[in-house]
Amino acid sequence: MSTKTIIFTKFARIAATCTVWLTLTSSLVPVVAQEQDTPGAPRLLPSDTLAYLRLDSAERYREDFSASSVGQMLNDPALKPLAGEVYQMAAELFEQVGTILEVSLDDLLAIPQGQVAVALMPGNLSDYQKELAAEEDDDESPEAIRRRLARKRREQNSLAGLFLIEAGGNADTLMGLMDKLEQRVTTQGYLQRSTELEGTKVIKLLPPRPGRPEIEYFEKDGTVVLGIGHDTAAKVLEHWADRSEEETLADRSDFVSIMSRCVGAESTRPQMTFFVDPYRIAERIVKRGTAAAFVWPIVEQLGLPKLRGIGGSAFSGGEVFESISHMHILIDPPRDGVLGVLRPEVVESAPPKWVPADVASYTSVKWDFETTYDNLDKIVAQFQGEGPMKRFVEGPAEQQFGISVREDLLQNITGRYVNCGWIEPSAKLNSRTATHALELKDSLKAKNLIAKFRERRPNDLTVETIGGTVVYVARSPNSGQLPPNFRVPEPALMILGDWLIFSDSREMLTRITRANLEAAPRLINVLEFELVTSELGGKLDGEKPFLVSFLRGAEYMKQIYDLAKSPETRGMLRQASTNAPFAGKIVSMLERNQMPDFKEFEKYFAPSGTFAYDEPAGIHFGSFTLRAEED
Numbered sequence: 074m075s076t077k078t079i080i081f082t083k084f085a086r087i088a089a090t091c092t093v094w095l096t097l098t099s100s101l102v103p104v105v106a107q108e109q110d111t112p113g114a115p116r117l118l119p120s121d122t123l124a125y126l127r128l129d130s131a132e133r134y135r136e137d138f139s140a141s142s143v144g145q146m147l148n149d150p151a152l153k154p155l156a157g158e159v160y161q162m163a164a165e166l167f168e169q170v171g172t173i174l175e176v177s178l179d180d181l182l183a184i185p186q187g188q189v190a191v192a193l194m195p196g197n198l199s200d201y202q203k204e205l206a207a208e209e210d211d212d213e214s215p216e217a218i219r220r221r222l223a224r225k226r227r228e229q230n231s232l233a234g235l236f237l238i239e240a241g242g243n244a245d246t247l248m249g250l251m252d253k254l255e256q257r258v259t260t261q262g263y264l265q266r267s268t269e270l271e272g273t274k275v276i277k278l279l280p281p282r283p284g285r286p287e288i289e290y291f292e293k294d295g296t297v298v299l300g301i302g303h304d305t306a307a308k309v310l311e312h313w314a315d316r317s318e319e320e321t322l323a324d325r326s327d328f329v330s331i332m333s334r335c336v337g338a339e340s341t342r343p344q345m346t347f348f349v350d351p352y353r354i355a356e357r358i359v360k361r362g363t364a365a366a367f368v369w370p371i372v373e374q375l376g377l378p379k380l381r382g383i384g385g386s387a388f389s390g391g392e393v394f395e396s397i398s399h400m401h402i403l404i405d406p407p408r409d410g411v412l413g414v415l416r417p418e419v420v421e422s423a424p425p426k427w428v429p430a431d432v433a434s435y436t437s438v439k440w441d442f443e444t445t446y447d448n449l450d451k452i453v454a455q456f457q458g459e460g461p462m463k464r465f466v467e468g469p470a471e472q473q474f475g476i477s478v479r480e481d482l483l484q485n486i487t488g489r490y491v492n493c494g495w496i497e498p499s500a501k502l503n504s505r506t507a508t509h510a511l512e513l514k515d516s517l518k519a520k521n522l523i524a525k526f527r528e529r530r531p532n533d534l535t536v537e538t539i540g541g542t543v544v545y546v547a548r549s550p551n552s553g554q555l556p557p558n559f560r561v562p563e564p565a566l567m568i569l570g571d572w573l574i575f576s577d578s579r580e581m582l583t584r585i586t587r588a589n590l591e592a593a594p595r596l597i598n599v600l601e602f603e604l605v606t607s608e609l610g611g612k613l614d615g616e617k618p619f620l621v622s623f624l625r626g627a628e629y630m631k632q633i634y635d636l637a638k639s640p641e642t643r644g645m646l647r648q649a650s651t652n653a654p655f656a657g658k659i660v661s662m663l664e665r666n667q668m669p670d671f672k673e674f675e676k677y678f679a680p681s682g683t684f685a686y687d688e689p690a691g692i693h694f695g696s697f698t699l700r701a702e703e704d
Contacts, residue, residue, distance in 0.1 A: 111239050111296045114190035115323035117309045118235070122322045123354050124193040126347045131185035131239075134344055137389045141396075142701040146677035151669045158662045166655075176250065184247050187239030187296070195357065196231030196286075197303040230357040233286070233302025235309065244295045251276075251290050251297065258288060268307070271314050275307050322348070327403055331384035334693060335399040343386035352377050374455060376410020385694075393608070395679060395698040403691045413448035416441035417619030417687045418488055422606060423597055425491065425510070427569055429584045430594035433505070433628035434494035435602075436683075438620045443483045475525045485519060487512040491572075495581050496628050500635030500642075501560040506578035508585070513571050520568055539579070540586030542567050546579070558641045601625070604699060605682040612695055613684060622683035626698070627675045634671050637663055677701050 114127045128134060138144045147156040167178040240247045255278060259265060262281030267274055278288040289306040290299040293313065300306035311317035322328055328348055336343055355377065359368050385400035408415055420439035428435060450462040457465075467478045476482070489512040496504050513519050523545060527534055534545040547564040555561060562577040569589055576582050587593035596602055605623050636642045643660050650657030679701040685694045 111187060111294060112313060113323070114188060114192070114237055115328070116321050117237070117312045118190075118192050118322040119194055119308060120320040120322055120325045121353070122192050122194045122325075122348070122350075123232070123357075124347075124349045125190065125322065126192075127188060127190040127345065128185075129342060129344050129346070130187055131189055132187070134389075137344065141389060142677040142679065146674065149673065149677075151673045155662075155666045155668075158666060162655075162658055162662065165658075175253065176246070180246065184240050184243045185238050186241035186243065188237065189239070190235075190237040192235045192237075193354070194233050194235065194302075194305070196233040197305075230360045231302070232357060233300065233305045235301070235305050236299045237296065237309070238298075239296045241295045244292055244297060247297045248292050251299065254288075263288070270307070270310050270316070273310055273314075275310060277307075327381040328384070330690075331382050331401045331403050332386070334401040334691075335384055335386040343388050345387040346385070348382060348384040350382050352380050371455065374410065375452065376408075376412050379405040379408070379410075379412055381405060391700070393700060395700045397612075397697045398695065400694040401691055402693075406689055409448075411452055413451070414445045415692065416444045416448075417685070417692070419617040420489060420619050420621065422609070422618065422621040424595075424602075425572060426591075426595055426597065427572065427574075427585045427589035428491070428493055428596040429495070429581075429588045430596050430599050431584075432493045432495050432596055432625075434492075434622065434624045435596060436492040436620065436622040438490045438492075440488050440490065440619070442486060442488055443479075446479075446483055474529050476522060481518070481522045485514050485522075486573075487514055493581075495578070495584070496632050497560060497578055497580055500632060500639050502558055502636065502642075503560050503562075504632050504635075505629075506560075506576060506581045508574065508576040508578075508581055510572045510574040513568070513573055516568050516571055516573075519573055523566075523568075537565075539567070539583050540590060540592075542569055542586050544579070544582060556645070558639070558645055596623075601680045605680050608697065608699065609682050609684055612682075612697060613686065616686040616693075618684045618686045620683070620685035620694075622696075624681040624683070625678075626681060627678035630674055630678055631671060634668070634674060638668055 114125065118125060139148070146152060164178045167181075238247060255265065255276065258278055263278045264281070266277045266279060268277065269275070273291055273293045275289055275291045280287060286301050287303045288299070288301060289304075290297065291306055291310060292298075293310070298306045298309050300309070308317065308319075312319075312321055327350075331348065332346065336346065355372065356369070359372060362368070381403040383400065383402050385398060387396065387398040388394075389396045391397075404412055404415075418439040418441055420437050422437060424435055424437065446462065450460070453461040453465075462478075470476045470478050491510040491512075493508040493510075495506045495508070497506050498504070523534075527545075532548070534547060537544045537546055544565050544567045547566075549562060549564060560578075563579040564575070564577050565579055565582055566573065566575040567582060567586075568574075569585065574582070574585065576585075584593060588595050602623055606621075609618075609621060643663065646656045646660045650660070679699040681696060681698040683694070683696040685692060
């Protein structure tokens, strides 16, 4: 298989996945609302839940999505034929699953009405599973003993899952799908049993042998709950009926603390919330393995128990904002071990004068890199002995290049890092260029550092001049091996004022020097950037950020648009269709539909902003997208 075929096979799969997701979300149609009130998932899930994702209301999400810029774009008369074809392709992909379930994609998407939740939790071992395991305990051979020990480790650290869907008037349809699931698993040896709690019947499907999970489900007040694991659905029903004395996720202090930082940040109710306990998930995964006794103490020493959880929320709708999201990482102070590398500092949000006006993205971060480096040295020392960074990083750098990592690099940067993305014409799969910049304390010292490097490695860098600034161009030996629809990277670096700037595009460096000389527009004077930064101040609410970011979604959409219209892209997709038929379908769809002018797409995209700030008990991230206005 040729390189081009491999690349575009993967590209086609990624495109197919994105297409299906975009189509599914855009094609959801509102139906009758759920009349019964089901408790929120956090009040039904156990307190030791490991991960949780909840959509507050599927019906409200459908309405909000239809009113969103993307929803309006997909219903635009100029774009609707293309959107319809995309949906048809998604429906064809779904046919294999739909044949098994005997349900169409439209019918499946119309089922959820209220909240939809999925959760990961610790597994429970049932008496039935213990009996099955006991039958295997008679064999005392070394291999049998080894298998039993491995099985017990898995059982003690097993994982279970839960799905909750408020289906309202579509509950019968959803229960019909549960019946089909039951029919399939019973043909594989599962046994059906049932119990009842206050008039609600719980169906239990018991596995034929150890190692396979129990399945249980029930329907109550138009809500269907499916559990993978013993007593998963049953315990939810106990909480629902107020028959359990165990605490729920809503009673858990770290969950409440995280959600209060995310949900309380806005005046409206979030459409989506999530929570993850990475430490407890890692604990179960590690302890399932044979090396748990050796590995887990090391994990504990790394300070991971202080990472108490990660959670977030997402809001949509509003006159000013298209969407708003928050994420909070809860960390117990003081930060040491692996968490000691998190050393953010307050950053200047205004872009340096050299940032061109037409960048697709801009990010500014302030970080204490030297302290992070020292703490990383302590972490690696636990595995490699004393002074690992000196042996593995500083020593080789001094020997090969004559560079002192600490004095020449770490101690000569202020800690401010800037990243810019720019879409270089013409359209290629890798048209997005990356530019990285570090603010220097002493630019002359940095120039001497480059001179030292060139003395040791004279053939690695060539010297040119762009806009009166010396540029060091790196060799790129593999550039001729790229397919024709790929941009050839041209890595180069320069020192511009107090900045060390590296980019994989010489054209971008040219634009940077022009902006620096005021011969080209600068980002700091762009109205879109001013709008985002003005809203950023309101979202920060007095907090001092260590990260700020600006993004033009329309620029990335333009890259996809240009690629879709490119004859080269279509030709390569045709070639890839030999092994990936879906790639051929994409080409056929594009050829049947005349792509409208990009202005029909562009008007639906508005700029976005991202921010992050540090707190004594954690790190908070937020992002927002302004509402697009046609004028």
